[in-house]
Amino acid sequence: MPCPPMGLVRPCIAAMKGYVPGEQPTEANYIKLNTNEHPCPPPEQVLSRLRSACTGDLRLYPDSGATGVRKRLARLFGVAPEQTIVGNGSDELLSIILRTFIGPGQRVAYPVPTYSYYQQLVQIQDGQIHTVDYPDTYALPQALADAAARVTLLANPNSPSGTLVPLHQIQDLATRTNGILVLDEAYVDFADGGAVELVQHHPHVIVIRTMSKSFSLAGIRLGFGFAAPEVIAQLWKIKDHYNINRLSLVAAEAALDHIHIMRQNARQICCTRDRLAAALREMGFHVWDSHANFVLARRQWPAAADLYQELKRRRILVRYFDEPRLRDCLRITVGTDAQITRLIDTLQDILSSQVCCR
Numbered sequence: 392m393p394c395p396p397m398g399l400v401r402p403c404i405a406a407m408k409g410y411v412p413g414e415q416p417t418e419a420n421y422i423k424l425n426t427n428e429h430p431c432p433p434p435e436q437v438l439s440r441l442r443s444a445c446t447g448d449l450r451l452y453p454d455s456g457a458t459g460v461r462k463r464l465a466r467l468f469g470v471a472p473e474q475t476i477v478g479n480g481s482d483e484l485l486s487i488i489l490r491t492f493i494g495p496g497q498r499v500a501y502p503v504p505t506y507s508y509y510q511q512l513v514q515i516q517d518g519q520i521h522t523v524d525y526p527d528t529y530a531l532p533q534a535l536a537d538a539a540a541r542v543t544l545l546a547n548p549n550s551p552s553g554t555l556v557p558l559h560q561i562q563d564l565a566t567r568t569n570g571i572l573v574l575d576e577a578y579v580d581f582a583d584g585g586a587v588e589l590v591q592h593h594p595h596v597i598v599i600r601t602m603s604k605s606f607s608l609a610g611i612r613l614g615f616g617f618a619a620p621e622v623i624a625q626l627w628k629i630k631d632h633y634n635i636n637r638l639s640l641v642a643a644e645a646a647l648d649h650i651h652i653m654r655q656n657a658r659q660i661c662c663t664r665d666r667l668a669a670a671l672r673e674m675g676f677h678v679w680d681s682h683a684n685f686v687l688a689r690r691q692w693p694a695a696a697d698l699y700q701e702l703k704r705r706r707i708l709v710r711y712f713d714e715p716r717l718r719d720c721l722r723i724t725v726g727t728d729a730q731i732t733r734l735i736d737t738l739q740d741i742l743s744s745q746v747c748c749r
């Protein structure tokens with residue numbers, strides 16, 4: 392077989408490592424607390440509309456303007472439909488934003504540790520990554536605004552820490568940032584916060600959200616964004632014309648029509664999260680105050696990598712990040728009450744029996 396033309400791969404792509412998503416086990420008997428999905432199924436109202444949408448109309452392309460979803464977003468968030476855009480997950484919106492604003496050598500700034508996919512998205516554009524370290528408290532680093540970046544990314548609440556930068560600090564950042572400021576609010580429904588209103592006064596601010604977490608709809612891949620109409624019009628040129636499939640549009644419309652169910656479920660997750668955090672602290676973990684549907688827990692001993700492996704052996708999957716700032720931490724998604732009780736009991740058993748002690 393002739394050699395594939397590897398020399399034609401753009402050097403920035405050849406040099407980069409691909410993103411490694413959290414494990415999706417093929418066997419069903421895991422308690423899955425590793426990728427921040429919602430433990431509850433989507434509301435029956437969403438599922439029944441999906442079933443009714445499985446008709447011969449699936450032969451037709453979807454509405455490329457996602458009109459129904461964007462009308463609902465506009466109504467719910469007090470903006471014009473022209474200030475909204477819908478993506479195949481908020482990952483696609485991030486990709487569209489970077490493809491719109493970043494070319495080779497242009498600077499993208501973000502505080503770390505954070506959502507690690509930002510790195511690949513900048514590398515794909517051959518952009519320049521400018522990271523600013525979070526302090527141990529995960530307070531907003533002042534140096535972020537001084538980075539003079541073309542695009543600044545801020546996950547708020549942040550992952551993996553779950554910490555939240557308060558709105559007045561976000562407002563201040565928006566005032567001090569000249570380039571595009573992207574506020575990634577994937578987890579904001581589990582927090583008291585949200586900065587969508589900023590897009591009305593700051594034409595360089597883009598706010599993105601997702602149905603993957605609070606709406607229990609990670610499987611339909613639906614993210615949505617808000618910005619000034621002029622910015623949305625530019626992003627629109629980049630997006631695939633049929634980026635959201637027919638069934639996802641139907642599910643998203645139904646989910647927005649029943650947004651109160653999402654809010655109820657999010658409140659339940661917050662209660663379980665607080666119980667989990669208290670139990671982990673009781674066991675001697677340091678747990679950052681979480682405003683998301685996961686907690687970040689640190690413990691010097693036993694090693695987090697060993698704890699992760701032992702939990703996995705006992706069929707509980709949590710997230711371990713093999714990188715310097717996070718090597719002594721586990722990120723644990725908030726599951727159902729029963730799942731979290733199992734996790735707490737299992738951790739207590741591991742710690743008391745010291746099975747991780749090498």
Ligand SMILES: Cc1ncc(COP(=O)(O)O)c(C=O)c1O
Nearest residue numbers: 480481482506546550577601603
């Ligand atoms: C901070 C953050 N932003 C964006 C995403 C992407 O979410 P999705 O593409 O499922 O909407 C994630 C996913 O875990 C995330 O943690």
